[in-house]
Amino acid sequence: MVTKGETRGRPPKERPKALAADPSAELAHRREIGLRLAEMRTRLGWSPADLATRVGITAETVRALEHGETTPRTWTIKLLANALSCSAGWLAFGG
Numbered sequence: 063m064v065t066k067g068e069t070r071g072r073p074p075k076e077r078p079k080a081l082a083a084d085p086s087a088e089l090a091h092r093r094e095i096g097l098r099l100a101e102m103r104t105r106l107g108w109s110p111a112d113l114a115t116r117v118g119i120t121a122e123t124v125r126a127l128e129h130g131e132t133t134p135r136t137w138t139i140k141l142l143a144n145a146l147s148c149s150a151g152w153l154a155f156g157g
Contacts, residue, residue, distance in 0.1 A: 093129075093130035094156060095133075095154060097128075099127055099142060100128045102148055110124040118141065127142075139153055
């Protein structure tokens, strides 16, 4: 019988601790995404509301993304890139 705190079989693997993300690097990345998003939107002559309608999000969300206030989810980046006719990789990472 196994008592509390004991395990059967192999001992659990030692896992490396996750590295904490640098908050300033994350903020800079969000701002870069926002700048690229705003650049493409203005090139097309769209307002934040126009882009929001095409993507299915709110204009406030577009504004928050452009100002780096929030991090977009992967699927949102894909939807934005499709609407803006650019690659999701460029929108997320530049280059």
